[in-house]
Amino acid sequence: MNINFVISLVNANVRRSHINNGFSKRNIPFQFFDALQPSALLDQYIDIAVPSLKLAKLSNGEKACFMSHIALWEKLVNSEHYYMTIFEDDVVLGKNAEQLFSSYDWLEERFSSNDKFVIRLETSCIAVKRYDSTLETVWGRKFTLLDSEEFGTAGYILSKQAAIFLLGYFKSIDGKSIKAIDKCLFGDLISNNNIRIYQLEPAICIQEDKLNRKNSILTSQLEHDRRMVENNNKIPKNKGIIYLIYKLATKWKRMKEKKLRSQEQLNNMIKYE
Template sequence: MKSFVVSLKTAVDRRTHIENQFMQQEIDFSFFDAIEPQQVEDLAAQLAIRIGNCHLSQGELGCLFSHILLWKKAIDENIDYVAIFEDDIYLGEHAKAFLSDHEWIKAQWDIIKIEKNSAFNYLSLTDKTSLANDRVISRLLNPNFGTAGYILSNKAAQSLLYYIQSLSAIDHIDQIIFKKYLKHGAYPIYQVNPALCIQEYLLYPDDKKFQSSLSWRSSYKKKERNPLNKIKRELVRVFLQLYRLPFKVKIIFK
């Protein structure tokens, strides 16, 4: 297991914060210098990733390619498991037990979401396993966004890279992993609960220290042209919420 934190080289306050978080639990990690906008076009050509049709900003593309290059690093260096974090996270209790090695990871757990990004997730009632320190890992059943903390096996990194290269139009990195790949990808995705990390803006919504540095998501909104489509979508959403209700699980961070 190797842990990497995506961070701009100039983000001194964020890097100091991350060093404190990992040092407090004596967890080894490395910074990975975030890709900047001027690097995106060349990387897209080198990696055969189609960026021409997307609505992402240059900052969002930089964030996406930062994650992709970490997948490629894991592949090229034959790293068994890689834990990838963004630089505004707080680590939970006993995180070291899960980030020091991969002995706890079963063969079928190739993609593991270890962050709390929402109040609830929809998780399998049967495909779940108890872990150390009163945690549980369960198969994720529905899209759940954010890429502030996740673990990939080497073969999952290969699968994700191949998958993103196959897309005719790319999207936000979390939309690709935790929505599109969740539905169409080769490997299932699992969630650890209580989560091992959380972003600052979720943990301290009224006392944020960090301003956005990676332009992770812009204010882009898709225009709704047909009111009837909006009504249909709302009806489907309500039906799905009722159908999924037995699988709704509160996500905790501790």
């Protein structure tokens, strides 16, 4: 069985062409995994695998995305392999990606078949707290451990033991704790002692719309839906006259703080190359 999978809607022709071009020119073996879509059949699958997902404040597209990852984890558990690399179809690969994804000798040299680990391969270009691990670098890239939330599931590696743990975790989780798959995997779970969440630095992949912010060719309907749901769940602020006076009086302070945050973000952002 191939271990490089790319989640993609079966009719996403532009995105599939993007993936074919990016992977084939580097001779990286991969297989498309047809992304699950909202349906009665998906609802039945949710009832079996992640029952509390029905209660989550997520769009139908986000729930389908969540379950696409679950389905691949199950595929890994039922296979003869000990790890799997999962991409989404808007991923852009960095330099020398073929060294990591054409052969996995480097992975087997650093991990045993009993290890529960996830290796995040991408960056979302935000400030992230992390700390050093004891793992040896691979082709100039180091392994750190995440200590604050990251976003996106465009590229990651997980072990079979991690998949087994995650499937059990999400099957028993309560509805209030369910979030989008990336916020769970690279947010809530980074403090869980049962699994190790690593970050590869510099990141070897990035989402296309993060790389090409001004002229992206792969716009994300899923991201649009997420923002709509989040906006609908926000508590409206009281914008009376006192609030407006306060905002005006503190504008200079907020501008200064914003500048400092921007500099901090640049200093702590995981680089892509």
